[in-house]
Amino acid sequence: MRRVVLGAAITLLSITSACGGGQREFAGFVRTPAPSSQGITLPNVASGADRELVAGNNNLLVLYFGFTNCPDICPTTLQDLTVALRRLDNASHIEVAMITVDPDRDLEVLDAYIKSFIPTAEALGTVDESALAIAAQPFGASYLVDDSGGEIEVAHSTSLYVVDDEGTLLLTWPFGTASTDISADLRDLLSGRR
Amino acid sequence: MKKLLIALIAAAAVTATTIIVFTGDDAISRTSSITTLADYEYEIPPGTGGRTDAGEELDIFPLLLEVRVGESIRIVNNDDRDHLIGAFFVGAGETLTQEFVSSGVLTGECSIRPGSSFTLRVSE
Numbered sequence: 001m002r003r004v005v006l007g008a009a010i011t012l013l014s015i016t017s018a019c020g021g022g023q024r025e026f027a028g029f030v031r032t033p034a035p036s037s038q039g040i041t042l043p044n045v046a047s048g049a050d051r052e053l054v055a056g057n058n059n060l061l062v063l064y065f066g067f068t069n070c071p072d073i074c075p076t077t078l079q080d081l082t083v084a085l086r087r088l089d090n091a092s093h094i095e096v097a098m099i100t101v102d103p104d105r106d107l108e109v110l111d112a113y114i115k116s117f118i119p120t121a122e123a124l125g126t127v128d129e130s131a132l133a134i135a136a137q138p139f140g141a142s143y144l145v146d147d148s149g150g151e152i153e154v155a156h157s158t159s160l161y162v163v164d165d166e167g168t169l170l171l172t173w174p175f176g177t178a179s180t181d182i183s184a185d186l187r188d189l190l191s192g193r194r
Numbered sequence: 195m196k197k198l199l200i201a202l203i204a205a206a207a208v209t210a211t212t213i214i215v216f217t218g219d220d221a222i223s224r225t226s227s228i229t230t231l232a233d234y235e236y237e238i239p240p241g242t243g244g245r246t247d248a249g250e251e252l253d254i255f256p257l258l259l260e261v262r263v264g265e266s267i268r269i270v271n272n273d274d275r276d277h278l279i280g281a282f283f284v285g286a287g288e289t290l291t292q293e294f295v296s297s298g299v300l301t302g303e304c305s306i307r308p309g310s311s312f313t314l315r316v317s318e
Contacts, residue, residue: 024295025266025292025293025295026292026293026295027295027296028292029282029290029291029292030290030291030292031283031284031285031288031289031290032288032289032290032291033287033288035285035288139283140276140278140283140284140285142278157283159281159283172283174281174282174300174302175281175300176298176299176300177296177298178296178298180296181295181296
């Protein structure tokens with residue numbers, strides 16, 4: 001009888017221990033129901049091939065809307081992402097694509113620009129305004145290119161987005177999210193946590 | 195003794211059931227976004243976009259929200275429009291959830307209060 005009681009007590013203890021470890025929360029924010037970018041494509045500016053905004057099988061795709069003349073936000077964000085990827089053992093499962101919101105100036109240079117941060121990243125862009133708007137919609141990404149004052153001014157949303165192999169938006173990282181937090185989130189996502 | 199044993203096993207079973215519900219990977223994200231109360235809860239009610247268009251000043255969000263690491267926010271957008279609340283984009287009909295894991299300051303425009311911004315300050 002004592003053994004049975006002890007067994008029940010051990011069961012309780014082990015269940016409690018399993019729960020007590022806790023699980024870190026995502027640093028990125030979660031939108032429910034999650035929007036999807038499945039079926040949405042943009043041209044790869046280097047190859048011209050259409051790229052669907054979904055990750056490869058069992059991979060994750062990190063997307064960023066920006067422009068190469070950005071003086072601060074874009075390089076900072078891309079540098080943070082670069083550092084975050086370096087911290088991962090399985091970074092080969094993370095795909096990265098930068099989408100230009102300033103295609104008139106960027107289509108020729110975007111590929112080299114993004115690859116200077118992340119050599120495996122893809123550069124996506126189009127002068128088709130409606131195609132860009134369709135691509136931005138699920139993420140809530142916004143942008144405005146204003147050249148009315150003689151000088152080109154670009155405003156854009158500054159978040160990073162990560163989608164899975166079905167195009168489901170898993171997390172959004174606001175500008176300034178620490179690279180350690182991004183890499184921790186990616187590690188958790190790659191382990192299957194949702 | 196037998197009664198005690200049955201009670202213990204029953205308690206273990208109930209505990210196990212409860213813990214499984216709250217520790218499964220899927221269960222965690224779903225319960226945290228649907229049933230668990232966040233520290234800061236906001237609702238964007240239906241008609242908010244229209245009322246903003248009409249020039250009404252809505253006091254749904256503060257200009258500055260100061261929170262601590264470990265606390266959480268949930269924004270339920272019951273409007274038929276997307277809204278931007280500082281760094282948070284919340285689509286129409288969506289719920290946004292986030293627990294703050296690091297300190298920092300996030301500032302961005304607020305679609306509910308045109309011309310002003312929403313700042314979130316997270317401290318340790």
